[in-house]
Amino acid sequence: MTPAEPQPIRKILVVGGGTAGWITAGVLASRYQKRGEEGVSITLIESRQQPPIGVGEGTWPTLRATLKQIGVTETDFLRACDASFKQGSQFVKWANGGDSDAYYHPFTLPVGYEERNLAAYWLENPQDRSFADSMCFQTSVCRQGLAPKQITTPEFTGLANYAYHLDAGKFGPFLRDHCIDKLGVRHIYDEIVGIESTETGDISQVVTKSGEALAADLYVDCSGFSALLIGKHFGVPFLSKKDVLFIDKAWAVQVPYPADDAAINSVTVATAQSSGWVWDIGLTTRRGVGYVFSSGYVSDEGALEELKNYLGARGDLSPNLSFRKIDINSGYRSEFWTRNCVAVGLSAGFIEPLEASAIVMIELSAKSIANLLPSCRGGMRQAARIFNDTFRYRWERIVDFLKLHYVLSGRTDSRFWVDNRARESIPDSLRDGLEYWRDHCPWHEDFAHREEVFSAASYQYILYGMGFKTYPAPWLLNDSDRNLAREKMNEAGHYTRALMTTLPANRELLSKVRKYGLQKI
Numbered sequence: 347m348t349p350a351e352p353q354p355i356r357k358i359l360v361v362g363g364g365t366a367g368w369i370t371a372g373v374l375a376s377r378y379q380k381r382g383e384e385g386v387s388i389t390l391i392e393s394r395q396q397p398p399i400g401v402g403e404g405t406w407p408t409l410r411a412t413l414k415q416i417g418v419t420e421t422d423f424l425r426a427c428d429a430s431f432k433q434g435s436q437f438v439k440w441a442n443g444g445d446s447d448a449y450y451h452p453f454t455l456p457v458g459y460e461e462r463n464l465a466a467y468w469l470e471n472p473q474d475r476s477f478a479d480s481m482c483f484q485t486s487v488c489r490q491g492l493a494p495k496q497i498t499t500p501e502f503t504g505l506a507n508y509a510y511h512l513d514a515g516k517f518g519p520f521l522r523d524h525c526i527d528k529l530g531v532r533h534i535y536d537e538i539v540g541i542e543s544t545e546t547g548d549i550s551q552v553v554t555k556s557g558e559a560l561a562a563d564l565y566v567d568c569s570g571f572s573a574l575l576i577g578k579h580f581g582v583p584f585l586s587k588k589d590v591l592f593i594d595k596a597w598a599v600q601v602p603y604p605a606d607d608a609a610i611n612s613v614t615v616a617t618a619q620s621s622g623w624v625w626d627i628g629l630t631t632r633r634g635v636g637y638v639f640s641s642g643y644v645s646d647e648g649a650l651e652e653l654k655n656y657l658g659a660r661g662d663l664s665p666n667l668s669f670r671k672i673d674i675n676s677g678y679r680s681e682f683w684t685r686n687c688v689a690v691g692l693s694a695g696f697i698e699p700l701e702a703s704a705i706v707m708i709e710l711s712a713k714s715i716a717n718l719l720p721s722c723r724g725g726m727r728q729a730a731r732i733f734n735d736t737f738r739y740r741w742e743r744i745v746d747f748l749k750l751h752y753v754l755s756g757r758t759d760s761r762f763w764v765d766n767r768a769r770e771s772i773p774d775s776l777r778d779g780l781e782y783w784r785d786h787c788p789w790h791e792d793f794a795h796r797e798e799v800f801s802a803a804s805y806q807y808i809l810y811g812m813g814f815k816t817y818p819a820p821w822l823l824n825d826s827d828r829n830l831a832r833e834k835m836n837e838a839g840h841y842t843r844a845l846m847t848t849l850p851a852n853r854e855l856l857s858k859v860r861k862y863g864l865q866k867i
């Protein structure tokens with residue numbers, strides 16, 4: 347038998363010009379830089395009639411490396427996207443709903459984390475301080491509304507770990523201009539109205555409203571909730587997670603600052619409500635606020651009323667505000683890469699914005715596609731298998747981690763919170779984890795992969811932030827652990843004091859960036 351003629355993969359078509367489309371195009375184009383006859387051609391098509399979703403403002407520290415790889419400067423990004431610095435999340439009223447109920451999930455790792463698991467030391471000596479306050483200097487930085495760096499700190503580096511809050515409506519166009527001008531990505535405004543297949547079932551070409559036929563070797567479906575290729579064309583099943591995570595709707599609103607110099611929060615504030623939670627994100631020009639809720643527990647009108655109450659209590663309610671309703675289909679595809687098509691972004695799945703895990707999944711997907719890309723069609727089946735196994739695992743872990751926030755709540759004031767603790771709504775993997783963590787502080791080995799989306803550090807911050815009790819076991823702590831913990835906590839204390847006098851306020855630094863720019867690397 348003669349082997350089949352190799353079919354090189356030289357043309358990639360990205361369908362969709364939202365955050366997913368442009369990040370994917372940027373990552374692929376910066377990784378494979380030769381165009382034309384010599385290299386890979388990358389085309390992105392988007393429809394003017396279907397604008398990007400326009401929400402998705404919270405990100406992860408991974409975005410720094412992604413932007414650097416794509417080749418934009420941090421200064422240009424911050425200016426163009428009205429972006430601010432994000433240093434983690436603050437969860438308000440999640441544990442018991444009381445007035446003092448608030449804790450941080452900072453981006454900086456707990457002290458000593460690179461060397462040993464010192465959470466048991468905090469269990470032994472909590473000294474009336476929360477886990478995050480004891481084990482991480484960053485909570486003080488967040489509380490004071492300080493930036494994670496100074497104007498002289500080089501681009502993409504910080505004195506504390508950080509990500510960004512960004513204007514989703516400006517991020518896509520910012521990446522678009524860079525991808526077209528600097529990376530040679532071809533861009534088309536048109537709408538795909540037909541999809542044609544080869545005899546084997548691969549996509550052979552897509553046909554647009556203006557009559558153009560676009561053929562590619564690999565199609566990346568970034569068409570958002572419409573899931574044009576992965577869902578409508580291939581019919582890949584969608585696995586709903588609504589029985590675990592109940593959020594299925596959102597009200598979103600953009601809130602102006604009362605003054606040009608108003609403080610900018612450097613964390614996403616997530617405040618629990620009767621049937622979900624409100625996100626509050628500070629950009630340089632406005633705040634992005636929204637209530638994600640479960641329609642099984644509150645009506646659209648009831649949810650809007652709650653969101654208005656949230657704004658009213660902060661003096662932010664005005665008749666000029668425009669509220670937008672968004673439906674959320676919570677879940678993900680049973681596979682993401684099928685034949686010569688791979689889905690990235692909302693077309694692949696979305697759960698809810700808690701812990702902002704969607705954009706990081708886009709970054710991870712784009713990098714995986716770039717890393718796995720075979721030279722010829724023959725290698726695609728195996729690339730798809732690896733991709734699907736990896737991302738199925740990642741989605742499952744995200745579901746567990748988000749559910750953790752609800753399961754640990756002691757709130758009894760509404761059915762939403764009570765039902766979230768119902769045994770049948772908790773995945774077995776999470777139940778097993780919780781049982782284990784009663785007798786053991788979370789650590790790397792508790793998870794199957796070293797590169798987890800949510801690390802053991804994140805589990806420690808949420809578990810202990812929510813008041814979870816691990817049984818203290820002094821007999822398992824060595825004196826060297828105790829000494830290391832004391833030494834590291836001491837160092838963190840010194841570092842905090844130094845930062846308090848040297849770090850500018852978030853707003854102050856962002857204004858300086860607008861004026862002078864950050865130091866180039």
Ligand SMILES: Cc1cc2nc3c(=O)[nH]c(=O)nc-3n(C[C@H](O)[C@H](O)[C@H](O)COP(=O)(O)OP(=O)(O)OC[C@H]3O[C@@H](n4cnc5c(N)ncnc54)[C@H](O)[C@@H]3O)c2cc1C
Pocket residue numbers: 361362363364365366367391392393394395396397398399400401402403404405514536537538539568569570571572574596598636638672674690691692693696699702703704705706
């Ligand atoms: C309420 C809410 C809050 C969120 N908050 C966060 C957050 O804080 N952090 C986070 O990481 N994520 C968040 N997300 C998720 C985030 O918004 C998305 O993951 C991100 O914007 C990526 O969207 P997308 O590019 O996949 O889809 P979209 O932005 O919807 O883009 C789809 C694109 O496909 C194109 N398209 C569709 N059909 C066709 C066609 N037939 N022909 C041509 N083009 C077509 C459209 O023109 C558009 O350009 C949130 C989501 C919601 C719903």
